Amino acid sequence: MLNQSMESSLSKWMTKLLRHTPDEFGLVLSPEDGSCTMNSLLEVIQGQPRWSWVQQKDIEQVIRNSEKQRFELKSGRIRARYGHSHDKITYVPGEQPAVLYHGTNKKALPSILKEGLSPMSRQYVHLSEGTHFATLAGSRRGELVILKVDTLRAKQLGITFYYAGNEVWLADYVPPECCSIWSPEE
Known part of the structure; x- marks a missing residue:
């Protein structure tokens, strides 16, 4: 059984292999799902x-204990659910909840409210069904702000949402008029 420090290190190594530089280490991923x-x-x-x-x-322990549920193991195949920076993974469009959340930081807020959410260096904008994952994602880069995304309005504007698993949804872009600041009192 891995201790927490080794588990965290192995998780980061798996992330590097499955999300960012598989070719560098000779790991061939399926173009369909990145597995x-x-x-x-x-x-x-x-x-x-x-x-x-x-x-x-040890790998199975990392998968089980990953707070963000970054990895999926199914039928003997493993993949990173989201966050790939190599070849773009294709996801099937899904029927998203009426509201999704996105964690960001206070410094990025003016730009987001003016220009919308874009993937930046990622392939997709990452959204979550609840504020827990949004908090985990947004708290890494400064003072946390959680945005509430009106997905019904976004869908009317032609935005497609893809389900990546474990309460994580992806979009190519979210228009600014679909984003508002979430308050814990809601």
Whole structure:
């Protein structure tokens, strides 16, 4: 069983492999969903001297304990659910809830309220069904602000939402008129 520090380090390494630089380490991901076999991932991880001791049970522990549920293991294949910076992963459009949330920081707020939410260096804008994940995502970069996104209005404006799993939704863009500041009193 991994201690918390090793689990966190392994999670970051898996994120690098599955979301950002798979080619650099010879990991081939499916263009459809960004997945690979568990055995392929394990082979690449174990190929690094620092991680040669890692077993499948360690990867499964990381998946189980990931607060943001970044990874999905299904039918012997593993993938990062969202946040890829390599080839764009295709998601199926879904019927999103009427309201989604986005965590950001106070410094970015004026730009968002003027120009809307764009993916920046990511492939999609990340939204969540509840404020918990929005808080986790937004609290990393300064004073937290949570935005409430009116998805029904956005859909009327032609925005498509994609379900990435575990309460996470993605969009290519969210117009400014669909974003408002969320208050905990709501």
